[in-house]
Amino acid sequence: MLKAIVTVMLKKGIFDPQGRAVQNGLDSIGFDKVKGVRVGKQLEMDLEMEDMGAAEASVHDMCDKMLANPVVESYSFEIKEA
Amino acid sequence: MLKAIVTVMLKKGIFDPQGRAVQNGLDSIGFDKVKGVRVGKQLEMDLEMEDMGAAEASVHDMCDKMLANPVVESYSFEIKEA
Amino acid sequence: MTEKKAGMEEKIWRKAGLTDSEYELLTKHMGREPNTVELALYAQMWSEHCGYTHTRPLFKHFLTTGPRIVQGPGENAGIVDIDDNEVITFKLESHNHPSAIAPFQGAATGVGGIIRDILAMGAYPIASLNSLHFGHPGEKGHTRWLISEVIHGIGEYGNCVGVPTVGGEVRFSNAYKGNPLVNAMCVGFMGKSEIKKAIATGVGNSLMIVGNLTGRDGMGGASFASKDLEEENDDDRGAIQVGDPFMEKLLIEACLEVFQEDYVVGVQDMGAAGILSSSVETASKAGNGVEIDVALVPKREEAMRPEEVMISESQERMLLIVKKGMEDKVNKIFHKWDLHAVVIGHVTDDGMYRVLEDGRTVGEVPVWSLMDAPTYVLEGKEPAHLKETRAFKNDLVALPEDLNDVLLKLLGAPDICSKEWVYRQYDHRVQMNTVVKPGSDAAILRIKGRDKGIGITMDSNGRYCYLNPRRGAQSIVAESARNQVVSGAEPIAITDGLNFGNPEKPEVYYQLEQSILGISEACRALDTPVIGGNASLYNQTPEFGAIYPTPIIGMTGLVKSLDHVTTMEFKDKDDLVILIGETKEELGASEYLDIIHGLVSGDVPELDLELERKAQDFILHIIREGLVKSAHDLGDGGLAVALAESCIASGFGANVFLDLDMRADALLFGESQTRFMLSAGSDSAEKIIDLAAEKGLIAGVIGRVTETQDVIIRNMDEKLIEIPVEDCRDAFATGFDKLMKTD
């Protein structure tokens, strides 16, 4: 059993209003050293697979097909033993 | 300059409808080895701070005050050199 | 020995929320001591939330029948006849405590829960409304977060599930600082022959659970809602349910498809106390028993104890009582929608409520005993503050110098200002029935394929009820009905939401009893029976005390022809402005006293229910006669606010001349009841005045709609108000933004 952790973020250069809002919110309660906040998604999943290489290929495939939209998002992931 | 990566997830045991929908979606296009999907948020931010310890305390504080709702969410984070 | 045993067990039932005498009673019913599972069944079913232990005896005051009432209280929602063999069903429900702790999820699941009540009647949910009460946001922080999360939660759920949110109210007072109120209402539509009931008839028929998996969500929510809201308590976190409006949408589609066939004899949604209360209620109605095997319940979590499965409040689940042999057919339809429908038990003839785990009996009690929660009739005591507030005299406050400034302040006041900030986050047009959208007095929906519609409103006034629970409650019903008639709808019936503090306190009990009497009296006078409701008691916190007594009235009305639909904004220049009703020198309980003088004091304005009925009948009559171009009731902020609102919503100004010998503030901002502001062409205006005189109603032309964009009010040659409409609009439109501004 493997575990995959996938992170999907808006591509650099695309305005992230949510990140801006969080930053403003933090600023307004005194966290004024925080800059450049970006908000993305993290997905955790179990893979009923043993082979690390096959798992990697499979997660790549899911990201391309569904988990991320390449027009606006980039993704990265990490796979480990569960 | 430091960089913090904060992950906010629904607490274990709390129903994650989004995770389930993603899992069903993946299943329907053939990724049937994926189980237990949970979807959370990932926040990336720059900290205009130098001291690792102070940064840690500060990020803890933001999570408690704003980034996570302790009633339903748990958080974790990692801080590194930018 | 026996003493020691009692001492140990005392802890167990008390921890479950049962009193000593309740425990004694249930052992008598059972003829033995209960086991843990059985104790949990009683603790849930006998809680205030499920058992209405303090409110049930008071419900006897309500009028619950009438020519249009198809179903009164007792089912998931009441039903009223809207002609042509069509009916609507509606109900409201509170989700106060969950919303205080997890405002987004609490509010969202509140919306989901009430939609399922409507679905359980066999109806298609066609509209949602919500009534929200918060503390003043004041400085930034917690309250502002609560407000925006609650509204976000309501929006997300309603928008996704595809039921338009067409109305409601948002009110503010620090009485709700520690304990906000979130009440949601839903209205459904169906043909008369499609009505479903929550009944488990037919021995051998199957109990099927449909929709979501069962987890440990909302463990003990029913008893949680029946406790004071303590400082954040880790144990209560299990009470947080997460809603899935997508699942709910599928549930609606699948259930309505199943209902088309003749497979189902009974339906019940799973709300408070989940599988338990839904199955007990259906069995009790049929006089049958039921048997449920918890092992058959599809679960999301492992190692759930039988009582956890029975009382879980996982969302988006329904119970169907399915004819024996039809189970596969039902399952097939659910499967089409990617849902399951699973047999978890069946109807028996022995009148027992039997819980099994893998075929082994783990609890068994008489069905009737679970439904027979003990009730409490307590002795109320008039709260001490009433002596003081009733002693208020108008001359205790000085007349402000600048009345223009007062009007602008009132237009921007939290209770009065535009709630567009809120309702633009709600899809109020989906389903394509919304004829009058949020922002007017009543929301109006058309009934597709007909020339008729329905009016829907939700109203409350905690301050009124705090200052005079009985007359305050009467006033709310009267105001709701006014909102209906000015919109062209004939009031039909109400559902009530009783939000109060801890009823075991004599002062709170007094408020509860008096409010119920007030609602009851007004409903009789206006012929709007009570066809359902909800009670949320124990709304108090150690820090902030009890909330204002806050009965909330959800009302529906019938618009006989869409030609009758009337809105508040002025329509044409040179139309005459008409005031119906008597303006008295009343400042007590007003928004004006609160906002301008910081006083929550005085008595609620006088209310003559007979006159109210006469005036409302008259308004509806002249609207149906086509004499009226715009109509608006006079409510919070009185005459000046109503006039400004009718200008703001239009492109016109108004020039008004009054001649009443009284304090200018009472004249402009006093909240004398039973008043209406209309506009009409001059011929019609003449007819209206004549007709009013015939009916013995006070009516007069007070001014004219002008092209000049100013709101001008004179009294006996003295100019009291002169403000550009634009300034009024600005104050009204930005009030909520200012409240929510984060810096």
Added chain:
Amino acid sequence: MNWGVLLFPGSNCAEDCFHAVDQILGKPVKYLWHKDTELGDVDAIIIPGGFSYGDHLRPGAIAHLSPAMLAVKEFAAAGGLVIGICNGFQILTESRMLPGSLLQNRGLKFLCQDQTLKVDNPDTPFTSEYDAGDVVVFPIAHNEGNYYAAPETIAEMEANGQILFRYCNADGEVSDSTNPNGSIHSIAGIINRTGNVVGMMPHPERSADIVLGLNEGKGVFVSMLKHLEANHG
């Protein structure tokens, strides 16, 4: 002339679109099911608004992988008319049948309001009932309506006349302050390069029944109908 309304789990404007064709246009219409691989005899397809799959992950992210979407692609490739409204637009961008993507509104809130739009290109099968520069009111109701595409893509679309509607004020002025959701170039609706697939965030069907106070959206359906009739001879 058959119309089809494609139904996904979570679509909630399907009945509204059905109503617009059936009751307002008075033309035959049927529902198409997301699991179908054959669409049968249809001449135009509406992908309605709503929250297909709860909008989980991203609006349209799961729906665009449905079996029926392959059939929709085939239908469009053969020149059939397809219009995606709101969530339907999101599904069409996710499936790459239209360029760009729809991000969260810049105000971070769901937005439901009656919106003024300016007709940018009236020379399409979807907009022929309008004149260039017409100002019309269609309701919007969305959380992710903030249209984004890479600058090169936008330049190309502008050059090809692929922008059908832009957000504007009552006087037809298009500016940042009249843009409700942050869409690039105030884009409210677009068409593909071959001119037979449209996506738009505003709801023309909600502006088609005068009982509800708005009916300028009816023109979209009438335009489509006229095109279909002309091409069927």
